[in-house]
């Protein structure tokens with residue numbers, strides 16, 4: 776009986792190990808919501824702007840009178856914090872959780888851009904169209920340095936890093952660092 780129990784534990788451990796071995800490449804990255812947290816009274820325009828976007832999108836997906844009021848309030852909050860930060864991040868943009876914008880001023884994002892979880896975007900970054908309506912898609916845990924421009928229907932792989940003032944016009948592979956205008960790879964893996 777004891778031996779059978781031991782065998783069961785061992786096979787469970789083996790399965791867990793196999794799952795653990797697969798996790799880094801296959802499990803979707805979980806958003807780290809603590810990166811967006813702030814206390815109610817804390818002066819933090821970047822997180823306040825994000826909170827207004829989160830509140831709007833949450834209220835839009837729920838129905839009812841209260842949700843309608845919350846949505847309208849979120850629109851006003853979004854106007855206010857957009858003026859304070861000088862950032863243009865539309866209310867409908869698909870932003871993965873755990874987004875960090877340490878200095879949000881001058882960030883401009885096209886409304887159809889998709890951004891993965893746990894990304895970091897510095898000041899004066901533009902994510903937008905080029906010569907047709909295609910927009911960038913940004914993977915998970917991507918860091919975009921100050922002043923970088925990512926233009927057109929490019930795909931930025933997970934864990935990529937975009938150097939300050941880069942102009943990205945082509946896809947960037949996962950875990951790759953690119954710099955310059957036009958951006959070129961200078962490093963792999965992180």
Ligand SMILES: CC(C)(COP(=O)(O)OP(=O)(O)OC[C@H]1O[C@@H](n2cnc3c(N)ncnc32)[C@H](O)[C@@H]1OP(=O)(O)O)[C@@H](O)C(=O)NCCC(=O)NCCS
Pocket residue numbers: 878897919920921936937938939940941952953954955961962
């Ligand atoms: C791109 C970045 C992440 C690379 O960091 P790293 O892995 O430590 O790379 P290194 O510093 O070793 O640089 C590698 C090469 O790229 C060059 N390089 C780095 N950043 C560059 C940039 N933004 N533009 C042009 N070239 C750059 C380096 O000169 C070096 O070239 P070399 O091999 O010919 O000497 C970093 O330089 C960067 O731009 N971070 C953004 C930081 C930021 O925006 N901060 C804002 C704070 S308010």
